[in-house]
Amino acid sequence: MTGVLLPPPETGAMGGRAETPPAPSRAVLAQDWRRLVRLGAVGAFAQVFIALSNMPVRLDERVVVKPVLSLGYLTLLVVPFAAGYRVGHQIKREGMPVYAAGAHEVAGGAACGALAGGGLSLLAVLLANFDLREPLVNWSPMLAELLAFGNATWFAVVVWLLIGAAIGAVGGILRTLGPRTRRAAVTMALAVAGAAVMEPLVVDLAEGMRLEALTDRLYARRGGVNWTSALGLAAGSGVLAVLGRGRIRQARAHIASLEGAKRNRANSGLIVLTGAALIILPLFAGKLTNELLANVGLFVLLALGLNVVVGLAGILDLGYVAFFAVGSYSAAVLTAATSPRINPELPWLVALIAVVIITGLVGLFIGAPVIRMRGDYLAIVTLGFGEIIRLLFLSDWLSGWFGGSQGITKIPGAGIFGLTSVAGTDPRRVFYLVLAFCAIAIYVSWRLERSRLGRAWTAVREDETVAEAMGINTVNVKLLAFVVGAILGSFSGAIFSAKVGSVFPNSFLILVSIVILVVVIFGGMGSIVGVIAGSAVLIGVLGGPKQPGLLAEFSEFKLLIYGALLIWMMLARPEGLIPSVRRSRELHQEEMAQDAWLRGQVEDDDGSGAQAAPTP
Amino acid sequence: MTATNGNGLAPGADAANGTGRRPLLETRGLSVDFGGLHALDGLDFEVHEGEIVSVIGPNGAGKTTLFNAITATVERSAGDILFEGTSLLGLDPNRVTARGIARTFQNVRLFANMTVLENVMVSQHCRTRQHAFGALFYTPSFRREEAEIRRRAEKVLGFFGSRLVGYRFDQPAFTLSYANRRRLEIARAMATQPKLILLDEPVAGMNPVESAELTGMIGRLRDEWGFAIVVIEHQMDVVREVSDRVVVLDHGTKIAEGDYADVSTDPRVIEAYLGQGTETS
Ligand SMILES: Nc1ncnc2c1ncn2[C@@H]1O[C@H](COP(=O)(O)OP(=O)(O)OP(=O)(O)O)[C@@H](O)[C@H]1O
Ligand SMILES: [Mg+2]
Numbered sequence: 001m002t003g004v005l006l007p008p009p010e011t012g013a014m015g016g017r018a019e020t021p022p023a024p025s026r027a028v029l030a031q032d033w034r035r036l037v038r039l040g041a042v043g044a045f046a047q048v049f050i051a052l053s054n055m056p057v058r059l060d061e062r063v064v065v066k067p068v069l070s071l072g073y074l075t076l077l078v079v080p081f082a083a084g085y086r087v088g089h090q091i092k093r094e095g096m097p098v099y100a101a102g103a104h105e106v107a108g109g110a111a112c113g114a115l116a117g118g119g120l121s122l123l124a125v126l127l128a129n130f131d132l133r134e135p136l137v138n139w140s141p142m143l144a145e146l147l148a149f150g151n152a153t154w155f156a157v158v159v160w161l162l163i164g165a166a167i168g169a170v171g172g173i174l175r176t177l178g179p180r181t182r183r184a185a186v187t188m189a190l191a192v193a194g195a196a197v198m199e200p201l202v203v204d205l206a207e208g209m210r211l212e213a214l215t216d217r218l219y220a221r222r223g224g225v226n227w228t229s230a231l232g233l234a235a236g237s238g239v240l241a242v243l244g245r246g247r248i249r250q251a252r253a254h255i256a257s258l259e260g261a262k263r264n265r266a267n268s269g270l271i272v273l274t275g276a277a278l279i280i281l282p283l284f285a286g287k288l289t290n291e292l293l294a295n296v297g298l299f300v301l302l303a304l305g306l307n308v309v310v311g312l313a314g315i316l317d318l319g320y321v322a323f324f325a326v327g328s329y330s331a332a333v334l335t336a337a338t339s340p341r342i343n344p345e346l347p348w349l350v351a352l353i354a355v356v357i358i359t360g361l362v363g364l365f366i367g368a369p370v371i372r373m374r375g376d377y378l379a380i381v382t383l384g385f386g387e388i389i390r391l392l393f394l395s396d397w398l399s400g401w402f403g404g405s406q407g408i409t410k411i412p413g414a415g416i417f418g419l420t421s422v423a424g425t426d427p428r429r430v431f432y433l434v435l436a437f438c439a440i441a442i443y444v445s446w447r448l449e450r451s452r453l454g455r456a457w458t459a460v461r462e463d464e465t466v467a468e469a470m471g472i473n474t475v476n477v478k479l480l481a482f483v484v485g486a487i488l489g490s491f492s493g494a495i496f497s498a499k500v501g502s503v504f505p506n507s508f509l510i511l512v513s514i515v516i517l518v519v520v521i522f523g524g525m526g527s528i529v530g531v532i533a534g535s536a537v538l539i540g541v542l543g544g545p546k547q548p549g550l551l552a553e554f555s556e557f558k559l560l561i562y563g564a565l566l567i568w569m570m571l572a573r574p575e576g577l578i579p580s581v582r583r584s585r586e587l588h589q590e591e592m593a594q595d596a597w598l599r600g601q602v603e604d605d606d607g608s609g610a611q612a613a614p615t616p
Numbered sequence: 617m618t619a620t621n622g623n624g625l626a627p628g629a630d631a632a633n634g635t636g637r638r639p640l641l642e643t644r645g646l647s648v649d650f651g652g653l654h655a656l657d658g659l660d661f662e663v664h665e666g667e668i669v670s671v672i673g674p675n676g677a678g679k680t681t682l683f684n685a686i687t688a689t690v691e692r693s694a695g696d697i698l699f700e701g702t703s704l705l706g707l708d709p710n711r712v713t714a715r716g717i718a719r720t721f722q723n724v725r726l727f728a729n730m731t732v733l734e735n736v737m738v739s740q741h742c743r744t745r746q747h748a749f750g751a752l753f754y755t756p757s758f759r760r761e762e763a764e765i766r767r768r769a770e771k772v773l774g775f776f777g778s779r780l781v782g783y784r785f786d787q788p789a790f791t792l793s794y795a796n797r798r799r800l801e802i803a804r805a806m807a808t809q810p811k812l813i814l815l816d817e818p819v820a821g822m823n824p825v826e827s828a829e830l831t832g833m834i835g836r837l838r839d840e841w842g843f844a845i846v847v848i849e850h851q852m853d854v855v856r857e858v859s860d861r862v863v864v865l866d867h868g869t870k871i872a873e874g875d876y877a878d879v880s881t882d883p884r885v886i887e888a889y890l891g892q893g894t895e896t897s
Contacts, residue, residue, distance in 0.1 A: 444752060451751030451758070452765070455730075455738040462727040469687055471713035471742030471808050480748065585729040589790050 036087050036108055040115025043083035047119035050075055052139045055557050056146055062553045063224025064196040070224075071553060072146065080116040080164040084109030084171025106172040113168015117160040120147055124156035184241040191237035192230050197541060197550055199223065201289055208284035278435060282428050290427035292540060294499065295547040297434030298492050299539045303519045303531045304441040305488030310517070311526030311580070312449060313481035314461030315371070316379040318513055319386020322366065323359055323486040325508035327493020329393060330358045332408040332503045333401070339408050341401045348414035348422075348498060355494050356487050362389075363486030364479065371478045374464070386513050394505035407504035414498035422498060430499045437491045445528055448484065457481055458582065511545050511559075518562055522569055524576025526583050533577050538562065638701055640665045640844050641686070641717070641812055646695035648678070648685050648868075655681040657868035658695065663812060668838055668845045670855045670876075673865035674889055679848045680722055682865070683814045687719050688712050699812075714742040718805035719814040722848075724797045726804070728790040732780055735789055735800060736769040739807040772806045775841075776833075795826045806837070812844045813837065819854055831857045852880070864888070 050056065060072030088105035126132060127144045148156035174182060195202070199219055206215040218229045225233070255266050282290050302324060309317045333339045334351035346354070366385045370378060393402045402408065413423025414433060422429040448454050456477045459467040468474050497503045515538075523534020542558050543549030554561060569576065575584040639662035648656040655678045663669050671679050684690040686697055688709045697704045704712055727735050744765060750758030773780040776799045784792075789800060798818060805813050818834070819827035831854050837843050849855050855862060855876060862879045864872040866888040872879050879885055 447751045447754070448748060451748075452738075452741065452744055452746050452761075453748055453751060455734055456741050458730055458734070459727050459738045459741075462729060463725060465689065466721070466725045466727070467738075468709045469689065469713060469719060470739045470804060471710050471718075472738070473708070473710045473742075484748070582729050585788050585790075589728065 032087075032108065036112050037115070039083050039087050040112045040118075043079045043112065043116025044119025044122070046079045047076065047116055048123050050079065051120060051123055051143060051147070052136050053557065053560065054138045054140055054143070055560075057140050057142045058556060059553050060146060062551070063220065063222065065192065065230045066220035066222075066224035066226050068227055071551070076120065077163070077167050080113035080167040081171045083116045084113040084168030085174055086171070087112040087168075088172050088175035102176055105175040106169050109172020109175070110165040110169035113171065114161050114165035116168065117162075117164015120160040120164075121157040124148060124153050124160070128153040180242070180245065184238045187241035188234040188238045191233050192225060195230075195233055196225050199225070200550060201292070204286045204289045205281070205284055208286055275439075279432075282431050285428070287427055290431050292550070294427050294431040294434050295544055296535050296540045297431060297438055298496055298499075299516065299519060299535045299544055300438050300532050301434065301441055301492040301495075302489055302516045303523070303535050304438070304445055304528065305485045305492070306516050307520050307526065307528070307531045308445055308448070308488065309481050309485035310520055311531075311583075312445070312454060312461070313457040313478055315478055315481060316375075316382070317482070317485070318379050318383040318517065319366075319389075319510075320382075320485070320489060320516055321508050321510065321512040322386045322389035323363060323489035324493045324496070324512065325389050325393060325505075326359050326362050326486075327355055327490030328497040328503045328507070329402055329408070329493075330355045330490075331494035332411050332497045335498070336408050336411040338410045340399070340403050345412075348412075348494070349416060352491075352494050355490050359486050359490035359493075360483050363483040367479045367482035367486075371475055371482060383510070383513075386510055390505050390508045390510075393508070405505060407502055408497075409502040411497050411501050411503070413501075414495065423501065430495070434495055437495065441488050441491065442528055444484070444488065453477065453480065507546070509545070515539075515545050515562070518566055522566060522576060524579040524583060527576065527578055527580035530576050530578035530580065537577070538565075637664065639663060639698075640667075640700060641846075642698040643682075643686070644696045644698070646682075646685060646697060647693045648681050648690055649693045654868050656685060656692075659865075659868065659870060661863060661870065663844050663846055665811075665844055666838060666842065668834065668847065668858050668860050670859035670862045671846060671848045671865060672850070672852075672855060672862060672879075673871075677865040677888075678868040679865055680816055681868075683719055683816055683846075683848070686712070686814065687717060710742060713808055713810070716809075716811035717814065718808040718810035718812070720798070720801040720805050720816055720818060722816040722820070724794075724801055726789040726797055726800055729788055731786050731788055732773065732792070732800060733766070733769055733785040736772055736803050736807045737765050739804045740765050740768060740809070743809050769807060772803045775806070775836075776803065795822050798822065799830075802833075802837075806841065806843075810843060812846070815845060815847045817848050817850065819849065819851060827851065827854060834858045856880075 055075045056072040058072065059075060060070045062071040063069070064071055064074055087108050124144065124147045127147075132139075144153075144156075147160065149159065174185060177185060195218065203215050203219065206212055218225060218233075220226050255263065258266055282293060285293070302320070305323070306317065306320045309315050309320070331348070331351055333342065334344055334346045334354055335348055337343050337345050366382075370381050370385065373381060392398055394405055396404060398404075399406075413425075416422065416433075422433045449457075456467070456472045459470065459472060460474050460477055464474055496507075500507075519534040519538050520531055521534075522538060523532070524530025539547065539549060541550045542554050542561055543552065548555060575587050641661075641663040643659055643661045646656055646659045646661070647654065657678075659678075659682065661682065671682065673679055681690060685692045686704070688704065688707055688711075699712075699715055699717065704715065707715070727738065730738065744761055746758045746761045749755070750761070770781070770785075773785070779796055779799055780792075780803065784796075789797065792800060798821070802813075802815065802818065805815075815834070819830050822830065834845060834847065835858060838845055845858075847855075847858060849858075859876055862872075862874065862876050863870055864879055864882070864885050871888055872882045872885050874882075
């Protein structure tokens, strides 16, 4: 093992000190050992943590690839893989790798993975010999069985070391692949994983399109991709990836390079296509898919609203759920016959106008004192207001109006011009309604961003003092962002109450605010496409605060995964999944300035001065 | 009175401007305290229409503080500031800008991630009206105003020759060279359509060629655009070149005032600079 971690002979023995790039010194590689042990230890700790959180046992029921891999076991393979991949991280000098990746990466990955897997070996021994139930209450007794694959403890010890080493080596091998092969490998893995994750969706859609024959072949009867189809899928996608060879990327670069009118045409073409797909798809989809789409849509709507506040104007609002709550409750009071104090039983669309006005006023009322604060203070105060609103709905004092903890029930569906009524019993209609409002929200964000107001928001976010000095009334402008965000949130609330048919104070916990914020940050602050993608991934796959996602089994561990994802995102890609141009500029100013300099787009001071020599 | 005035304005004209009419900007007994420190101490200062006034003085004399007090970025402790005869007291900074006073910052403060054009467009905020409604429904008046904002931005940027136009329009401000950042700051101030521009060390960090060029431009700002200008400057050749009148501050008070030739030979001024050290000369 020692040998393989040393530099490969060519570079190590080169010796010529004047040569560039310089051969790595022993000191640099000695650090590799330290890093390996450190990463391995962290990995082992993470493995034990995951095992004790009971995730493996709980998720064991969901089969990914039949019969070899369940979601439970998958959770135990992620860490060794990541550790094995990570440890092969190349030392670079001035952007150039010091030496080519090779056998030492694979061996290092295996060693690191084995260390991480060793965490589970240790855990198996501990579980067999000590009673850990007392302080660690989460794990279930089935864990020991799961770790040992039903065999004796020594089996678990050996097997997890081996599995860790193997998976870590795979991570290391990924390092040694050329970019093309690596892309193919990643595509293959993603294809299988995607097929497994999307299983409920695909089955549901296939039923609607009468393509059961296809899904019967792809998926096992009790769930999970058949291993034969998994292989086929991997092979197929691998071939496609090799043939495609980054065509997608090329196409995207091509669209990005288009000018003015052409680019607009390409963009509107894309939008029309996506819109058409979203309108046609639900016709074939069953209840489950439509329910999922509707839930995602509600969160898209909320996230778009928060995006105006946080992403465009830079106001960190931690109590955004307040507007969702006010929207829901005011719609409920205005439409439900059972509402305690007043029940005008307005048609939904008419009520919506009142809801918008009410929420706008509440936004103004909360915003006015809050908006003058900056940074952390503002965040804390909005957090407080979010809770206050919920507690008001819960309070005895207002229970004559809002029913206290009993909430308001039997809310009628949303009637549209007396044509149809949209209620939760028909998720397809709910989805169409949500889709319409998402379209409105997207349009609003898009138009506002490209207006005088949007520019002022950006300026305020960049430097509030200077914005003020340049003649922008920062208080008004920020308040307006707050109100626009509130109104967009109230749409979501009004649909929510009609969909669910009842509202309770505990639907509006602070958790909802946090989840929406996570969606916005994860997707990419200030980016409309990013926010939609963020909702699709987080809410669609993992699920919302109370709504199940595609991986419904995750519900218990949702917050854990949210947190882990958020941390990873902040480290690896702080601008989010699909960032806005400006946001990535903010975070990568230096690199971008450097790139611009390399392209010759930045003149140095002397140069520009000399060029435009005296013109008296 | 032999100082060459690069702007071709006869010295006599200044005097006529200076005495007869009401000043454009006037501070009366203006004081600013930071804790125990009197950054400004009962300052009387005035600027007339079409005038270029230089404010000089050693480091820490209170020059920037004067700008900050005029634009309401710092709280004054006593005194009054009159602009076109009415007081600016109690106005928010954005109202002051709307009244017609624009400024640049000593340490360049652009909206770094906005493009060059956006920087200038956003600075027209207080001169434009369109709100959310127009943007949402894409009304004709909205489109007209957007086009007008853009046209004005391009015009202002065009003032600096080829420096900030063409492909530079769409480049983020942080990619600009230092000199161009300073130019963009001036462009941004011009875009607010002010009557008075306050320039805080506009040529700091520029090489001699650039600084000579910008000196000429300050004159053109007055002659072609009709702004009154106050310049804080440490470089004496620039001061000599541009100013109709020079005001010397030290420890927050005015120690001398007059044209460049008088001020530069005033013993109190020499003492203020020498007493402080020679690095600012
Ligand atoms: N915000 C502040 N808080 C406390 N003291 C300040 C503040 N701003 C300025 N001062 C102090 O007020 C005095 C005047 O500062 P000012 O920035 O006006 O000087 P200046 O004449 O512009 O100097 P320079 O030539 O270095 O720019 C200095 O002693 C400075 O330390
Ligand atoms: Mg200063």
